[in-house]
Amino acid sequence: MSEEVKALESMIGEEYKYGFTTDVEYEDFPKGISEEIVRELSKRKNEPEWMTDFRVKAYHAWKEMEEPTWFNATYKKPDYENLLYYSAPKKKPQLDSMDDVDPNIRETYEKLGIPLEEQKMLAGVAVDAVFDSVSVFTSFKEKLAEAGVIFCSMSEAIQDHPELVKKYMASVVPVRDNYFSALNSAVFSDGSFCYIPKNTKCPMELSTYFRINNMESGQFERTLIVAEEGSSVSYLEGCTAPMYDENQLHAAVVELVALDNADIKYSTIQNWYSGDENGKGGIYNFVTKRGICKGRNSKISWTQLETGSAVTLKYPSVILQGDNSIGEFYSVAVTTKMQQADTGTKMIHLGKNTKSTIISKGISAGRSQNSYRGEVKIGKKAHGSKNYSVCDSMLIGQECGAHTFPYISSENPSSSVEHEATTSRVGEEQIFYLMQRGISEQDAISMIINGFVKDVLKELPLEFAVEANKLLDVKLEGSVG
Amino acid sequence: MLEIKNLHAVVEGEDIEILKGVNLKVNAGEIHAIMGPNGSGKSTLSKVVSGHPEYEVTEGEILFNGEDITELDADERAHLGLFLAFQYPVEVPGITNRTLLREAYNTIARANDREELDPLEFEDYIESKLDVIDMKDEFLNRSINTGFSGGEKKKNEIFQMAVLNPVLSFLDETDSGLDIDALKVVSDGVNKIANDENAIVMITHYQRLLNYIKPDFVHVMMDGKIIKSGDISLAEELEANGYDKMEKELALNGEAQ
Numbered sequence: 021m022s023e024e025v026k027a028l029e030s031m032i033g034e035e036y037k038y039g040f041t042t043d044v045e046y047e048d049f050p051k052g053i054s055e056e057i058v059r060e061l062s063k064r065k066n067e068p069e070w071m072t073d074f075r076v077k078a079y080h081a082w083k084e085m086e087e088p089t090w091f092n093a094t095y096k097k098p099d100y101e102n103l104l105y106y107s108a109p110k111k112k113p114q115l116d117s118m119d120d121v122d123p124n125i126r127e128t129y130e131k132l133g134i135p136l137e138e139q140k141m142l143a144g145v146a147v148d149a150v151f152d153s154v155s156v157f158t159s160f161k162e163k164l165a166e167a168g169v170i171f172c173s174m175s176e177a178i179q180d181h182p183e184l185v186k187k188y189m190a191s192v193v194p195v196r197d198n199y200f201s202a203l204n205s206a207v208f209s210d211g212s213f214c215y216i217p218k219n220t221k222c223p224m225e226l227s228t229y230f231r232i233n234n235m236e237s238g239q240f241e242r243t244l245i246v247a248e249e250g251s252s253v254s255y256l257e258g259c260t261a262p263m264y265d266e267n268q269l270h271a272a273v274v275e276l277v278a279l280d281n282a283d284i285k286y287s288t289i290q291n292w293y294s295g296d297e298n299g300k301g302g303i304y305n306f307v308t309k310r311g312i313c314k315g316r317n318s319k320i321s322w323t324q325l326e327t328g329s330a331v332t333l334k335y336p337s338v339i340l341q342g343d344n345s346i347g348e349f350y351s352v353a354v355t356t357k358m359q360q361a362d363t364g365t366k367m368i369h370l371g372k373n374t375k376s377t378i379i380s381k382g383i384s385a386g387r388s389q390n391s392y393r394g395e396v397k398i399g400k401k402a403h404g405s406k407n408y409s410v411c412d413s414m415l416i417g418q419e420c421g422a423h424t425f426p427y428i429s430s431e432n433p434s435s436s437v438e439h440e441a442t443t444s445r446v447g448e449e450q451i452f453y454l455m456q457r458g459i460s461e462q463d464a465i466s467m468i469i470n471g472f473v474k475d476v477l478k479e480l481p482l483e484f485a486v487e488a489n490k491l492l493d494v495k496l497e498g499s500v501g
Numbered sequence: 502m503l504e505i506k507n508l509h510a511v512v513e514g515e516d517i518e519i520l521k522g523v524n525l526k527v528n529a530g531e532i533h534a535i536m537g538p539n540g541s542g543k544s545t546l547s548k549v550v551s552g553h554p555e556y557e558v559t560e561g562e563i564l565f566n567g568e569d570i571t572e573l574d575a576d577e578r579a580h581l582g583l584f585l586a587f588q589y590p591v592e593v594p595g596i597t598n599r600t601l602l603r604e605a606y607n608t609i610a611r612a613n614d615r616e617e618l619d620p621l622e623f624e625d626y627i628e629s630k631l632d633v634i635d636m637k638d639e640f641l642n643r644s645i646n647t648g649f650s651g652g653e654k655k656k657n658e659i660f661q662m663a664v665l666n667p668v669l670s671f672l673d674e675t676d677s678g679l680d681i682d683a684l685k686v687v688s689d690g691v692n693k694i695a696n697d698e699n700a701i702v703m704i705t706h707y708q709r710l711l712n713y714i715k716p717d718f719v720h721v722m723m724d725g726k727i728i729k730s731g732d733i734s735l736a737e738e739l740e741a742n743g744y745d746k747m748e749k750e751l752a753l754n755g756e757a758q
């Protein structure tokens with residue numbers, strides 16, 4: 021069993037030896053979903069009427085929709101009537117020192133190179149006064165406020181910036197876009213709201229903020245980022261440490277809006293619990309992520325490192341509406357054990373001279389299935405547009421699968437679409453070659469994998485690139501040979 | 502330095518025996534050549550000696566400086582100073598030659614309690630080795646063998662040999678695929694690397710190579726065994742008469758054991 025699995029399984033095992041008890045505070049909120057429940061949820065969150073209406077409409081839309089089955093994954097459908105759609109934020113148990121944390125978890129953190137103070141926060145250990153997360157958090161908030169950047173939870177935004185939320189929420193991902201976006205629209209718990217004013221470069225990577233604050237992401241997360249004319253922002257969600265959540269279904273919606281000359285970079289590291297060797301347990305990660313390059317010369321770039329979850333369905337997309345706008349998608353998707361990932365992107369070219377780049381690297385090991393699904397659409401008016409796609413798959417072992425589903429359509433003859441795809445196997449020959457040069461088997465495998473994903477990982481914020489490499493090592497440890 | 506005694510090897514998990522009792526002794530300061538028809542087991546011998554997991558030794562032993570190395574992993578054998586220049590060098594995309602060599606050099610140094618080189622020191626060191634076979638430094642920045650021409654791959658093997666400075670090197674058909682000028686440059690390089698303390702075993706089909714790198718011994722391998730050993734005149738005899746005739750003569754004299 022790999023270290024990660026061991027760490028996780030002891031983290032969620034039945035004997036909570038190291039204090040990882042789940043002190044769920046039972047609410048008097050009923051299970052299941054209905055109009056009443058949606059209204060009650062909105063009421064508990066103290067939401068204005070327009071928001072309640074939005075949710076109720078979304079609920080009825082969802083009721084009429086069918087759960088999709090077109091993707092390359094099989095799973096047991098969640099029992100929507102048996103889910104709890106509202107819960108107060110969970111409290112993490114506080115431990116006195118790292119010594120109280122399960123050594124397996126500690127080892128995983130160390131292997132990932134996570135700084136000690138952050139390890140403590142992740143594991144729920146009390147942090148030193150010098151590194152009081154509240155004070156660091158406050159100073160970040162001040163810095164952002166000085167620059168005029170609004171960065172708050174979605175719940176706060178609904179209260180404090182209703183005009184912005186009304187204007188942009190569901191403007192990129194319509195409620196009825198798909199089954200899970202409709203469900204999310206009805207019952208979203210919370211998420212982040214980020215607004216970068218005109219000609220402002222966000223003074224810090226918003227990743228840093230997350231690292232320190234360790235925001236808990238909810239089951240139905242909703243994120244909205246608006247970059248006004250000439251502004252730029254880099255945002256990172258997730259972290260390399262393995263994350264466990266009792267909610268099996270995660271259906272988030274992320275919307276990005278880039279106006280003239282604006283630039284949004286959105287990076288994700290996803291390492292949710294992926295279930296055991298036999299496919300038992302694990303998170304369903306059904307996310308709708310879409311950005312619109314609304315303005316001229318705007319740019320949206322998605323970078324993702326997906327290593328966790330039992331089933332992932334996720335296609336971060338860009339609508340290239342403004343002339344000369346740029347859309348990018350850089351992805352590494354790793355599946356091991358019984359994981360299933362069906363992920364990719366859509367690049368919809370509408371404006372003139374729009375460009376998109378897709379670089380997708382899939383690594384499959386164990387008995388997993390890894391599919392890339394990519395759509396490139398060039399509209400009638402998208403003169404002189406270009407797409408370049410590379411889609412490489414690497415197989416480790418004999419029992420896994422990699423699949424590529426490209427969908428290309430062009431209605432404009434002055435545009436070009438280029439698609440390359442390769443599939444290779446981490447071969448004994450490569451490993452032997454490196455070992456013959458004196459390199460250990462483990463290092464050889466890690467070199468081969470890191471070489472394979474290099475073009476994508478270099479797009480991640482620098483501070484995460486090294487950790488991301490290590491995450492891959494830990495994740496694939498013991499998969500070969 | 503190297504002593505192979507009655508070595509039998511099969512393909513792991515299968516019943517195919519490929520090496521059927523190889524005997525070979527190599528001393529420090531010597532250069533050996535192994536010749537033999539296609540499929541006779543030359544590459545397999547070099548891979549079994551360097552620890553390829555695809556083969557299993559079923560009988561006999563491989564002694565390296567007196568130590569039986571048959572149970573060691575490939576990297577452990579490399580740490581002892583074994584090097585194999587591959588007949589078909591493998592491509593590893595995304596990892597530069599420089600990174601591979603620095604990792605390899607320092608890993609071997611660590612295993613032998615020698616001092617590791619920091620990136621700057623290593624840069625000086627590796628630059629100095631480029632001259633040995635007249636290699637352009639842009640190759641340092643390229644991914645291992647990726648997109649290299651056939652000849653460039655072979656050259657790169659010898660460059661790695663120059664950097665890692667092994668005790669015993671197997672060169673598996675390094676000459677195949679090299680143009681006439683490159684063959685000369687590479688041979689000069691090998692001659693520069695060869696000294697009294699190391700040893701080289703070349704596998705080749707062509708006597709031409711032996712004009713550039715003079716072997717002390719020539720062995721003929723056939724059907725998984727070394728059937729005849731001698732000096733360079735053996736290679737000349739082969740060039741003139743071919744393997745078939747030699748095999749028949751040996752059979753006649755009952756020499757093939």
Ligand SMILES: Nc1ncnc2c1ncn2[C@@H]1O[C@H](COP(=O)(O)OP(=O)(O)OP(=O)(O)O)[C@@H](O)[C@H]1O
Pocket residue numbers: 512517519537538539540541542543544545546555588
């Ligand atoms: N993994 C394997 N599985 C099955 N047969 C193998 C395997 N490896 C080697 N062989 C067989 O063993 C024999 C010897 O192969 P080897 O590559 O050692 O020959 P060689 O002498 O190097 O030939 P060449 O001069 O053509 O390079 C061949 O018949 C080959 O097909």
Ligand SMILES: [Mg+2]
Pocket residue numbers: 543544545588673
């Ligand atoms: Mg051969």
